[in-house]
Every structure is written in C-alpha cells, then in structure tokens.
Amino acid sequence: MLPWKRVLRPLTALLLAAAVAAVPAATAHASSAPTTGWNDYSCRPSAAHPRPVILVHGTLGNSVDNWLSLAPYLEDRGYCVFSLDYGQLDGVPVFYGLGPIDKSAEQLSAFVDKVLAATGAAKADLVGHSQGGMMPRYYLKFLGGAAKVNALVGLAPDNHGATLSGLTNLLPYFPGASDLIKATTPGLADQIPGSAFLAKLNAGGDTVSGVHYTVIATKYDEVATPWQSQYLSGSDVHNVLLQDLCSLDLSEHVAIGLFDRIAFHEVANALDPAHATDTTCASAFS
Numbered sequence: 001m002l003p004w005k006r007v008l009r010p011l012t013a014l015l016l017a018a019a020v021a022a023v024p025a026a027t028a029h030a031s032s033a034p035t036t037g038w039n040d041y042s043c044r045p046s047a048a049h050p051r052p053v054i055l056v057h058g059t060l061g062n063s064v065d066n067w068l069s070l071a072p073y074l075e076d077r078g079y080c081v082f083s084l085d086y087g088q089l090d091g092v093p094v095f096y097g098l099g100p101i102d103k104s105a106e107q108l109s110a111f112v113d114k115v116l117a118a119t120g121a122a123k124a125d126l127v128g129h130s131q132g133g134m135m136p137r138y139y140l141k142f143l144g145g146a147a148k149v150n151a152l153v154g155l156a157p158d159n160h161g162a163t164l165s166g167l168t169n170l171l172p173y174f175p176g177a178s179d180l181i182k183a184t185t186p187g188l189a190d191q192i193p194g195s196a197f198l199a200k201l202n203a204g205g206d207t208v209s210g211v212h213y214t215v216i217a218t219k220y221d222e223v224a225t226p227w228q229s230q231y232l233s234g235s236d237v238h239n240v241l242l243q244d245l246c247s248l249d250l251s252e253h254v255a256i257g258l259f260d261r262i263a264f265h266e267v268a269n270a271l272d273p274a275h276a277t278d279t280t281c282a283s284a285f286s
Contacts, residue, residue, distance in 0.1 A: 038067070038071040041118040043081075043119065049077075049079045049080075049271075051124055051150055052119045052121055053126075054111065054112060054126050054127070055071060055081065055082070056083075056086070056132030057128075057132050058128070058129040059087075059097040059131045059188065060096070060098070061096065061129070061132070062095070063083040064083070066258070069261075069264070070264055074127075074267075074271075077268060084111040086099075086104040086107040087101070087103070087104040087131075089185070100190065101186075101190040101191075102138060102197065105135055105139040105142070108139050109145060112126075112148055123150045126151070126153070127153045127271075128152070129155045130156055130158060130253065131157075133155055133215070136152050137159070138201055141201070146211050151213070152211055152212070155257045156217060156224050156253050156257060157215060157230055158224035159202075159206065159230055160198065160230070161193030161195070163225045166225070193229075205233070206234050206237070212238075212270070213237045214239075214267075214270035215239045216263050217231065218242040218243065218253070219243050222252055240266055242256065242263055245281075245283075246281035249263075251263065261283060261284045265283035
C-alpha cells in the first residue's frame with residue numbers, strides 16, 4: 001500500500017468520527033420509529049394544525065434517535081408527526097443518511113406521498129436537522145415537492161456544505177481522499193463544500209416559490225461551518241440565529257436538534273406563524 005493510502009484511512013475515519021459526534025448516540029434497538037405516538041398513520045390533522053409534520057434526520061441519525069424530544073414536543077401541541085429513515089448503506093444498521101443525497105431525496109418524496117395519502121392532507125410541513133434540513137431542498141426543487149410542501153424548517157442545515165470546523169479543508173493534501181469518501185460514503189462527499197451535488201442544488205437560487213423557509217442556526221455550530229453558510233437567500237425565507245433569541249443558549253450542532261426547547265419553540269412558530277409567540281430564554285420552560 002502506498003504511504004498516502006495509509007493516511008487516507010485514518011483521515012476518512014476521522015471525518016466519520018467527527019460526523020458521529022455531531023448526531024445523537026443511537027440506541028441498539030432504534031431502527032424504526034414507534035408505531036404509537038409519532039408515525040401513527042391513523043392520526044388525522046386537526047383544523048388548528050391541518051398539515052402533518054415530517055421530521056427528517058441528519059447524517060448518521062435515524063428516525064427515532066434524532067427526534068426523541070422534538071416529536072413528543074410537537075405531538076403535545078396537536079400535530080400529526082411522522083419521521084423516516086433514509087440514505088441507508090448496505091450492511092450499515094442504525095446510522096443512516098450516508099447514501100447519495102439525490103437518492104435520499106427520492107426516499108423522502110415517496111414518504112411524503114405515503115403520509116399525505118394516509119392523513120388525507122393536501123400538503124405537509126418538513127422539519128429537518130443538519131443534512132435533513134438541506135436534503136429536502138433537492139426534493140422541493142427537482143422532484144416536484146414544492147406542490148406538496150407548505151414549509152421547510154431547518155435546524156442547523158448545511159445548505160451550502162459542512163466544513164466540520166475546517167476539517168474538510170485538509171482533503172486536498174491527501175490525493176485520492178475525496179474519491180475514497182465518495183466511493184464509501186457518498187452522502188458525506190455530497191456535503192463537502194464545492195461538491196457537484198451542492199453546485200446543482202444551489203444553482204439558480206436557494207429557494208423555490210410557494211414554500212416557506214425557516215433556518216434556525218447557532219453560532220456555536222462546529223459542523224455546518226461557518227454557521228452563516230446555513231442561511232438561505234430568497235423572498236420567503238426567515239433566517240434565525242438562536243443566540244439572537246436567547247444569548248444564554250450555548251447549543252451547538254447536536255443540541256439544537258436533540259433537546260433545545262428554545263429552538264423547538266421557534267420551530268413551532270414557523271409551523272404556525274399565525275399564532276407565533278416571542279421566543280426567549282424562557283421558552284426553555286414552555
């Protein structure tokens with residue numbers, strides 16, 4: 001083996017380890033969402049909340065572990081809540097979101113159709129964390145999703161790539177590293193700034209008409225960096241910095257999606273703007 005190839009494997013492992021650190025620890029049994037509580041296909045949206053909410057996990061997440069706090073939070077507020085697994089690699093259980101992102105968007109498309117058929121709703125709302133806040137934009141832009149989605153809310157979405165606090169900037173120093181990552185974990189390769197996937201996704205504008213976009217970022221993000229790159233440009237975009245709502249909030253990339261009720265309150269506002277209330281530090285107790 002050539003010397004640089006000996007270095008590639010540790011570098012790839014380092015990238016994976018950094019990504020693993022950016023998602024909730026998965027439980028051994030969590031391979032599909034519960035059939036009671038959220039993902040209840042007998043749930044019918046109410047007049048107050050007429051659209052089902054579909055939760056889209058991040059890289060190396062899954063339909064359960066990413067949403068152990070947010071799903072019940074939204075259920076308690078009267079929403080029909082659903083979540084999916086996407087981006088599975090053969091032989092890799094529990095940790096998803098590693099497959100080609102355009103194919104993951106096709107899985108999302110099929111899941112949205114399934115939820116709409118079951119609930120009888122005309123449109124859904126999407127809430128995603130990290131890759132899960134970015135990947136749906138491909139569905140909206142290229143797979144006809146704009147006709148079926150009212151709002152997309154992204155929690156720390158890597159809309160313009162994830163540098164992992166600059167770690168991906170090291171890749172050019174290791175010939176073949178990018179090719180190795182693309183071959184083994186294409187979902188990671190697609191998220192590297194400058195990838196062909198991101199170039200296609202963001203060409204011609206960040207948004208599509210008819211969809212309401214909200215981005216909730218934290219300045220302490222260590223994955224989707226710089227955090228300003230998470231923001232979208234468009235006429236129907238609400239970009240929010242968590243620390244502008246509560247300067248005491250220290251959430252980073254994981255916490256904003258896993259358990260931050262201040263961020264969750266802003267998600268609820270985005271889903272029901274007609275009844276939005278101010279998000280403050282006190283929202284942590286609401």
